[in-house]
Amino acid sequence: MKIIERAQIEEILAGLDLVPLIEEAFRGYSAGRAIVPPVGELLMDKGEVHIKYGAIRGDDYYIIKIASGFYGNAALGLPSSNGMMLVFRQDSGEPAAVLLDEGHLTDVRTAIAGAIGAKALARPDVERIGVLGTGVQARLQVQQLAPLFETREVVAWGRDPERVAAYATDMAAAGFRVEAADHPGAVAAVCGLIITTTPSTEPLLQAADIRPGTHITAIGSDTTEKQELAADVLALADVVVADSLEQCHTRGEIAQAVAAGAIAEDKAIELGVLLAGEAVGRTSAEQITVFDSTGVAVQDIAIATAIVEGAQRD
Amino acid sequence: MKIIERAQIEEILAGLDLVPLIEEAFRGYSAGRAIVPPVGELLMDKGEVHIKYGAIRGDDYYIIKIASGFYGNAALGLPSSNGMMLVFRQDSGEPAAVLLDEGHLTDVRTAIAGAIGAKALARPDVERIGVLGTGVQARLQVQQLAPLFETREVVAWGRDPERVAAYATDMAAAGFRVEAADHPGAVAAVCGLIITTTPSTEPLLQAADIRPGTHITAIGSDTTEKQELAADVLALADVVVADSLEQCHTRGEIAQAVAAGAIAEDKAIELGVLLAGEAVGRTSAEQITVFDSTGVAVQDIAIATAIVEGAQRD
Numbered sequence: 001m002k003i004i005e006r007a008q009i010e011e012i013l014a015g016l017d018l019v020p021l022i023e024e025a026f027r028g029y030s031a032g033r034a035i036v037p038p039v040g041e042l043l044m045d046k047g048e049v050h051i052k053y054g055a056i057r058g059d060d061y062y063i064i065k066i067a068s069g070f071y072g073n074a075a076l077g078l079p080s081s082n083g084m085m086l087v088f089r090q091d092s093g094e095p096a097a098v099l100l101d102e103g104h105l106t107d108v109r110t111a112i113a114g115a116i117g118a119k120a121l122a123r124p125d126v127e128r129i130g131v132l133g134t135g136v137q138a139r140l141q142v143q144q145l146a147p148l149f150e151t152r153e154v155v156a157w158g159r160d161p162e163r164v165a166a167y168a169t170d171m172a173a174a175g176f177r178v179e180a181a182d183h184p185g186a187v188a189a190v191c192g193l194i195i196t197t198t199p200s201t202e203p204l205l206q207a208a209d210i211r212p213g214t215h216i217t218a219i220g221s222d223t224t225e226k227q228e229l230a231a232d233v234l235a236l237a238d239v240v241v242a243d244s245l246e247q248c249h250t251r252g253e254i255a256q257a258v259a260a261g262a263i264a265e266d267k268a269i270e271l272g273v274l275l276a277g278e279a280v281g282r283t284s285a286e287q288i289t290v291f292d293s294t295g296v297a298v299q300d301i302a303i304a305t306a307i308v309e310g311a312q313r314d
Numbered sequence: 315m316k317i318i319e320r321a322q323i324e325e326i327l328a329g330l331d332l333v334p335l336i337e338e339a340f341r342g343y344s345a346g347r348a349i350v351p352p353v354g355e356l357l358m359d360k361g362e363v364h365i366k367y368g369a370i371r372g373d374d375y376y377i378i379k380i381a382s383g384f385y386g387n388a389a390l391g392l393p394s395s396n397g398m399m400l401v402f403r404q405d406s407g408e409p410a411a412v413l414l415d416e417g418h419l420t421d422v423r424t425a426i427a428g429a430i431g432a433k434a435l436a437r438p439d440v441e442r443i444g445v446l447g448t449g450v451q452a453r454l455q456v457q458q459l460a461p462l463f464e465t466r467e468v469v470a471w472g473r474d475p476e477r478v479a480a481y482a483t484d485m486a487a488a489g490f491r492v493e494a495a496d497h498p499g500a501v502a503a504v505c506g507l508i509i510t511t512t513p514s515t516e517p518l519l520q521a522a523d524i525r526p527g528t529h530i531t532a533i534g535s536d537t538t539e540k541q542e543l544a545a546d547v548l549a550l551a552d553v554v555v556a557d558s559l560e561q562c563h564t565r566g567e568i569a570q571a572v573a574a575g576a577i578a579e580d581k582a583i584e585l586g587v588l589l590a591g592e593a594v595g596r597t598s599a600e601q602i603t604v605f606d607s608t609g610v611a612v613q614d615i616a617i618a619t620a621i622v623e624g625a626q627r628d
Binding site for chain 1: 315317349351352354355356357358359360361363365367368369371376378380382383384386387390392396398400402404405406407408409412414
């Protein structure tokens with residue numbers, strides 16, 4: 001069994017094109033080829049642990065992902081979230097690898113899902129990328145768009161001006177010019193591709209903010225409480241896509257809009273169905289599209305498998 | 315994070331006295347100090363995986379155990395069951411160790427639970443140890459009794475005479491004299507301590523087989539289908555002890571006897587309560603006692619913690 005540390009994982013990641021692999025994982029998920037049992041949860045005094053696991057039928061490996069959040073870690077000088085992925089052979093159960101990624105692969109696979117949604121739904125000639133939030137996803141999501149869209153212009157909004165400034169500096173190093181916006185609506189006013197990456201529980205964008213032709217990738221809301229888009233944004237949208245219809249019935253932006261009575265549950269289509277060409281996405285430059293990403297275990301399966309195979313080639 | 319291979323695990327095990335540690339884990343479990351979420355299950359075409367995890371409040375570590383069974387492994391020259399335990403710090407979530415025990419620690423902790431039950435319930439002057447079955451538990455259970463009981467006389471029954479002969483040879487090397495019995499009742503006729511370790515789904519022992527003073531440790535039945543003791547054996551017993559009352563309501567010998575109407579659900583007491591001195595076990599040499607072991611995550615927590623601490627001392 002291989003132990004693969006974070007530095008080696010980052011090195012392997014740099015040589016991989018994960019977009020087609022994760023697209024294929026979403027197609028497999030929507031085609032019913034994935035086995036994804038309910039998430040395991042261990043709640044302790046100082047932190048909590050989530051265990052996500054599953055397999056895609058016919059793949060070489062199955063995956064168990066352990067992700068933890070420990071609230072007091074900052075005081076110990078440690079990151080609050082941690083994690084690893086375990087990779088086992090699907091034909092024999094033998095352990096193949098432990099990926100000590102400290103949660104990084106989850107961040108990357110989340111960013112790639114956003115890029116896949118934007119590639120499928122946004123106008124290819126989008127002039128500026130708008131970002132709400134200044135954290136890890138605000139960085140990784142935009143970086144993942146670099147090979148897919150020509151623009152390097154970013155308009156960002158965050159609650160803390162210092163964090164916005166730090167974000168601008170970091171993204172400049174990655175080749176993007178970042179302008180700060182005063183409020184979320186100011187981002188939507190000038191950007192045709194908007195990525196929402198905050199943990200907000202109050203809507204940041206209203207239907208009145210959204211211009212024709214806009215695509216929104218909604219990343220931040222992945223629970224029943226979090227919400228970045230007002231329900232009328234999803235009502236306004238011509239196309240609404242979910243990574244998992246099953247999950248989006250109970251959590252994320254679509255669940256909020258359905259609960260508010262703004263859209264019918266069957267308005268949303270599933271990303272893997274769209275990618276398989278079995279549903280229609282954007283059909284005109286004026287349409288408004290939304291991709292609601294809540295995170296699916298097949299993304300973990302695809303990225304962990306790619307790292308293990310990458311390590312075998314090394 | 316430490317990776318501890320099976321050879322090192324066996325070396326550390328040899329220097330440990332696990333009985334008091336696992337007794338303490340059972341006391342903690344019965345006192346409500348354990349957090350043990352439902353078992354995760356991943357069912358695939360060629361095998362299945364169970365994920366057991368939990369923590370004892372106030373301990374240093376939490377544990378995730380992965381145990382797999384792959385039916386076609388014999389044809390690949392591999393053992394059908396495999397497994398590992400992951401150990402994380404309970405204060406920070408940081409990974410502490412991966413124990414690549416291939417399922418051995420589960421075998422050992424099961425054998426130690428049996429020994430704890432026998433120590434608590436069997437007559438100390440028992441003259442012979444009876445064993446039904448000839449597999450791993452038939453070996454380990456008896457070996458774990460060596461420090462607790464003086465006798466080295468064993469009477470064994472198994473369906474396959476060749477396996478019984480191999481068992482006798484192996485146990486002779488461990489210091490036990492093994493006599494073969496023709497049928498399960500012949501074991502019960504001469505042994506005051508009986509360990510049942512088969513995967514039988516039909517009762518092997520009836521009430522009429524059991525002599526006064528006998529203690530039975532029932533290991534084999536840990537599902538809703540398996541049964542080694544007829545329901546009337548549990549009705550006959552003066553004391554019935556479960557490792558986990560909650561589990562024994564749905565699986566194992568007690569569940570079978572309750573379902574058959576042979577005993578009331580409240581006849582059974584929990585091992586940790588008995589070990590804490592809050593319930594009464596055997597009170598006379600003539601009483602019949604039964605310990606029903608179905609396996610509890612606190613056993614895994616205790617043994618994995620002991621290995622990690624043993625490795626730190628190395």
